[in-house]
Amino acid sequence: MYTDHDDTLFKKPTIIFMLISVVSIFMYATTENHGLFFGGIELIQENGYFIDGDWHRGPYFWIYVIHSYSMIALGINFLVRKAIEIGDSFRRAAASLILGAIFPILGNAIIIFTGAERMPIHFDVLGVALGAIFISYAIWQLNLFDVSPIAHRVLIDSHLDGMIVVDA
Numbered sequence: 051m052y053t054d055h056d057d058t059l060f061k062k063p064t065i066i067f068m069l070i071s072v073v074s075i076f077m078y079a080t081t082e083n084h085g086l087f088f089g090g091i092e093l094i095q096e097n098g099y100f101i102d103g104d105w106h107r108g109p110y111f112w113i114y115v116i117h118s119y120s121m122i123a124l125g126i127n128f129l130v131r132k133a134i135e136i137g138d139s140f141r142r143a144a145a146s147l148i149l150g151a152i153f154p155i156l157g158n159a160i161i162i163f164t165g166a167e168r169m170p171i172h173f174d175v176l177g178v179a180l181g182a183i184f185i186s187y188a189i190w191q192l193n194l195f196d197v198s199p200i201a202h203r204v205l206i207d208s209h210l211d212g213m214i215v216v217d218a
Contacts (some may be wrong), residue, residue, distance in 0.1 A: 067121060074114045086110040115162060119155070126151055143192035150184035153177040 074087075081087035089106035126148060133144035157177020188194040 067117070070113075070117045074110075074117065077110050077114070081108070087114070119159070122151075122155055140194075143188045143194045146184045146188035146192060147194065150181040150188065153181040153184065 077084075077087045086108045087110050089108045092104040092106070094104060129144060129148050129151065133141055133148060136144060154174070154177040157173040157175070157180075160173040160177075
């Protein structure tokens with residue numbers, strides 16, 4: 051409705067992506083039986099206390115990662131396309147929202163693809179914090195949820211007749 055893509059819900063690729071999500075939940079829930087999502091965990095001790103765990107990622111974990119990042123990239127693609135289409139009043143808010151979506155993903159990608167789980171800097175937490183800053187900026191400073199530009203686009207730009215606007 052908001053992205054003008056209402057007809058895409060029941061196309062074949064969407065159904066396949068939804069099916070992969072359902073299979074991923076099942077694979078995660080039953081990973082102790084087959085080890086395809088996680089092959090096991092190695093507990094790390096320090097001074098007799100368990101401080102961390104090193105998950106051994108199974109082959110289906112990487113299918114899940116590719117699927118998840120594809121879905122996130124598709125969502126960011128929709129945001130970028132809408133940011134290009136909309137007027138100047140929302141363009142900065144959309145750009146801030148896009149940055150707010152990208153930073154947590156980058157932090158998570160650094161953790162997953164480099165194996166930096168035990169580094170002193172937690173990149174996923176840092177990414178979420180930076181993303182929250184950009185999204186907060188878009189909401190409160192750039193009036194992301196202001197409906198006036200949306201109403202203007204829907205009512206005024208699509209209206210073929212002339213009209214007089216009175217500010218009450």
